[in-house]
Amino acid sequence: MLPKEANILEQVFRKRIKDELSGIKTSIKIDSEMKDVLEKNYSKNFSASLPFRLHYLAFRENGKLRIIPVKKVRVMDKNKILVECDAKIKGRVALLSCVYSKFEEENERLVSRSLSIEEMKGWQFKGFAKSKRIGKESYILLEVDEIYCAISGKKLQETRERLRIKLIQGIVKSFFNISGNVAIAIANRALRKFRIEIKGSEENFSIKGSNKLKKMKTKEFNKILCTLLKEYSVIYGERLAKSMTILLEKFSENLRAKPKKEWKVCLK
Amino acid sequence: MKITKEMKEALEETYMPLFNPFLPYRVLYLATCDREGNPNITVISFAKVIDNKIIIPDIALLKSRLNIEENPDISFIVALYRNYQPVGGFGIRILHAITKRLISIDISLLGRIKLRILLTLYKIFKRFIPRAKYKISLRKEPKYFEFRGKAKIVRYGKTYENMNKFMKILFGKKFELNGIVEIEIEEIKEKKLSDHAS
Numbered sequence: 001m002l003p004k005e006a007n008i009l010e011q012v013f014r015k016r017i018k019d020e021l022s023g024i025k026t027s028i029k030i031d032s033e034m035k036d037v038l039e040k041n042y043s044k045n046f047s048a049s050l051p052f053r054l055h056y057l058a059f060r061e062n063g064k065l066r067i068i069p070v071k072k073v074r075v076m077d078k079n080k081i082l083v084e085c086d087a088k089i090k091g092r093v094a095l096l097s098c099v100y101s102k103f104e105e106e107n108e109r110l111v112s113r114s115l116s117i118e119e120m121k122g123w124q125f126k127g128f129a130k131s132k133r134i135g136k137e138s139y140i141l142l143e144v145d146e147i148y149c150a151i152s153g154k155k156l157q158e159t160r161e162r163l164r165i166k167l168i169q170g171i172v173k174s175f176f177n178i179s180g181n182v183a184i185a186i187a188n189r190a191l192r193k194f195r196i197e198i199k200g201s202e203e204n205f206s207i208k209g210s211n212k213l214k215k216m217k218t219k220e221f222n223k224i225l226c227t228l229l230k231e232y233s234v235i236y237g238e239r240l241a242k243s244m245t246i247l248l249e250k251f252s253e254n255l256r257a258k259p260k261k262e263w264k265v266c267l268k
Numbered sequence: 269m270k271i272t273k274e275m276k277e278a279l280e281e282t283y284m285p286l287f288n289p290f291l292p293y294r295v296l297y298l299a300t301c302d303r304e305g306n307p308n309i310t311v312i313s314f315a316k317v318i319d320n321k322i323i324i325p326d327i328a329l330l331k332s333r334l335n336i337e338e339n340p341d342i343s344f345i346v347a348l349y350r351n352y353q354p355v356g357g358f359g360i361r362i363l364h365a366i367t368k369r370l371i372s373i374d375i376s377l378l379g380r381i382k383l384r385i386l387l388t389l390y391k392i393f394k395r396f397i398p399r400a401k402y403k404i405s406l407r408k409e410p411k412y413f414e415f416r417g418k419a420k421i422v423r424y425g426k427t428y429e430n431m432n433k434f435m436k437i438l439f440g441k442k443f444e445l446n447g448i449v450e451i452e453i454e455e456i457k458e459k460k461l462s463d464h465a466s
Binding site: 054056058059060064065066067068069091092093094096098120124126150151152153 | 295297299300301305306307308309310311328330331341342343344345347412414416
């Protein structure tokens with residue numbers, strides 16, 4: 001890899017880490033306040049001056065985005081939530097839980113989202129979900145990896161693994177100008193192969209292995225990349241081979257290397 | 269897909285939180301997702317229907333705006349709650365003559381006492397706001413509406429300017445709207461809203 005590209009990559013790395021790590025926790029813990037909002041029984045509150053709570057779940061079903069009201073949720077672990085839901089869900093979901101209170105405000109206040117902070121509090125929990133059956137009831141088990149404030153939209157907590165994936169997504173998008181799951185998966189694998197580690201906290205962070213990347217020659221880099229792509233074609237099959245070839249071309253364009261022969265990913 | 273009168277009312281009506289515990293509370297949620305398919309939900313407090321399109325002002329829509337720019341697929345939900353129960357039963361609807369706002373007061377269809385309360389409220393309103401138009405209506409079974417379609421951010425045009433003017437009345441002359449979210453409806457789901465809130 002050319003030193004110039006390696007420098008750019010490192011700069012992108014550093015900027016993204018600083019942006020992503022500012023003011024958030026890198027582990028997930030559903031605290032007692034959140035647990036209260038998620039689990040507490042508000043049904044006895046018959047007066048509108050007392051709070052009531054709503055749960056809504058957004059997910060993708062057959063490629064279409066859906067949002068449904070949810071009856072009950074239970075906190076299973078510090079990062080796991082059991083949601084009572086009939087829909088068969090697999091993949092990434094977002095669960096919004098809000099408590100509404102104090103309705104003595106003026107009419108106009110309902111119009112303003114930013115002014116209605118005192119009226120509601122809540123969080124948005126994002127993560128991967130799996131369908132589960134307990135007896136006759138259908139549930140989904142949500143493994144939370146991101147927590148956002150429902151009102152300000154600010155990110156509060158995020159797991160290190162999710163952060164890593166997002167960082168790589170960002171790097172791939174900004175440096176190689178490509179996106180998509182295949183590109184991210186390949187870039188992720190490539191970084192692992194280069195033994196690049198992102199370590200540290202908001203104030204002090206380091207990137208291990210970036211020197212190794214600088215010293216690496218174009219030929220060597222291409223060789224590793226080629227091996228990786230071969231591995232991927234074996235794992236994921238033929239339909240990805242085409243996109244991988246395009247990806248490889250883009251990689252070499254970015255590296256300013258003159259490919260001696262045309263790239264082609266073959267299946268073995 | 270066409271937005272019916274009932275849906276339009278649910279989307280646009282202002283529910284005035286003055287008299288407890290008979291008042292409904294309306295919730296609007298907008299779900300968006302990015303290019304990779306990660307969903308995101310936002311709380312919306314105001315929507316309007318113009319030419320069979322749902323218009324939402326972009327007030328602090330951070331992630332949703334980015335998502336719509338990446339992926340126009342959205343899902344939008346409107347539901348009415350009265351405390352912890354969904355809205356149903358009798359109601360008075362008042363179209364205020366001065367503000368042109370439609371205000372609803374709902375009372376569930378349980379017993380004569382509540383009907384009496386409703387009539388008393390109607391008399392009080394009639395006495396203090398005689399110029400308003402009144403209508404006593406029977407609400408149908410509580411439901412929620414799920415709209416699915418394509419959204420886009422609009423920063424110019426007549427609809428945007430009208431919405432901007434309206435926002436300036438509410439927030440002052442200095443307020444400038446970032447844009448509006450225009451939703452073209454592709455699919456509408458109408459479902460019974462059992463006791464979801466608790």
